[in-house]
Amino acid sequence: MTVPITWPGGKRFAFSVFDDTDLSAPGNFEAIYDLLGSLGFRTTKSVWPATGEDLQPRGPHGSTCDDAEYLQTVLRLQKSGFEIGYHNSYFEGLPRARVEEALDRFRFLFGNYPSSMANHAESGEGMYWGYDRVSGVPKALYRTIMRRFGANPHCGHIPGSPHFWGDLCLQRIRYVRNFVFGEIDTLSACPMMPYYDPARPYVHAWYAASNAQILPTCLKLLSERNQDRLEESGGACIVYTHFGSGFQEGHKVDERFERLMRRIARKEGWFVPVTTLLDHISSTRGLVTLTATQRRRLEWRWFAHKLVAGRT
Numbered sequence: 092m093t094v095p096i097t098w099p100g101g102k103r104f105a106f107s108v109f110d111d112t113d114l115s116a117p118g119n120f121e122a123i124y125d126l127l128g129s130l131g132f133r134t135t136k137s138v139w140p141a142t143g144e145d146l147q148p149r150g151p152h153g154s155t156c157d158d159a160e161y162l163q164t165v166l167r168l169q170k171s172g173f174e175i176g177y178h179n180s181y182f183e184g185l186p187r188a189r190v191e192e193a194l195d196r197f198r199f200l201f202g203n204y205p206s207s208m209a210n211h212a213e214s215g216e217g218m219y220w221g222y223d224r225v226s227g228v229p230k231a232l233y234r235t236i237m238r239r240f241g242a243n244p245h246c247g248h249i250p251g252s253p254h255f256w257g258d259l260c261l262q263r264i265r266y267v268r269n270f271v272f273g274e275i276d277t278l279s280a281c282p283m284m285p286y287y288d289p290a291r292p293y294v295h296a297w298y299a300a301s302n303a304q305i306l307p308t309c310l311k312l313l314s315e316r317n318q319d320r321l322e323e324s325g326g327a328c329i330v331y332t333h334f335g336s337g338f339q340e341g342h343k344v345d346e347r348f349e350r351l352m353r354r355i356a357r358k359e360g361w362f363v364p365v366t367t368l369l370d371h372i373s374s375t376r377g378l379v380t381l382t383a384t385q386r387r388r389l390e391w392r393w394f395a396h397k398l399v400a401g402r403t
């Protein structure tokens with residue numbers, strides 16, 4: 092079984108956020124990060140680093156790193172200790188050469204290749220995404236329920252596809268998110284994370300997250316009861332969310348979200364970026380290689396959550 096994890100500095104639990112960049116644009120996310128920063132949180136904010144005049148730097152999907160005003164804020168966040176993560180190169184899948192260029196641009200802008208990423212749901216670059224997130228029976232059921240009978244449109248991991256970049260992902264990115272669960276303690280839902288899955292060899296290691304996709308889901312996940320539960324369990328929470336989806340109105344952070352974040356900030360938690368958290372776990376016990384039994388359990392568990400929660 093997996094080795095129990097303790098947290099640095101005698102902290103009682105760990106807490107992080109991977110913020111998918113969709114919808115984030117100047118004016119709708121800065122106050123969230125001001126609040127998180129002032130409360131001592133250092134979490135992970137993702138970006139789309141693809142560049143080119145044919146791409147939209149700011150639009151209904153959100154901003155890319157070609158939006159100078161947005162980029163300035165992201166660089167400021169990085170300087171103050173937030174991690175910058177990767178959310179595929181852009182909101183639509185780009186060809187391999189442009190994915191490679193986007194990763195190089197990420198390194199140019201932020202000093203390193205991204206160490207953590209999450210697939211953007213609609214991207215053709217998705218790494219083992221769509222029905223390839225799961226195997227065997229859950230995969231067959233997923234395809235039937237979602238009516239996805241054709242070829243997988245997410246083909247970052249499929250050699251020969253124009254979007255294939257699996258080799259680059261393996262070389263350059265340490266942690267990729269797959270499963271999302273309803274429990275606040277992500278580590279108890281997925282005790283083997285970060286793990287290597289031999290059935291998905293283009294990913295160095297996978298992590299899971301807790302579902303807080305939009306504001307109402309986030310308020311539910313971070314309820315007082317759940318916060319206390321996380322503290323008691325001594326586990327780790329990695330929140331999956333979109334801070335650009337209405338957490339901030341004008342310059343003001345949603346009051347309910349602010350109250351909950353202030354409350355958890357008063358607890359003895361380790362509030363670090365996703366990569367710091369996962370590095371700590373893997374340096375404590377090494378990287379777990381997923382067994383077929385563990386994979387089956389994890390996939391069924393996710394599938395059950397997905398039936399209830401919808402898009403995760």
Ligand SMILES: [Zn+2]
Nearest residue numbers: 111113211212
């Ligand atoms: Zn996304």
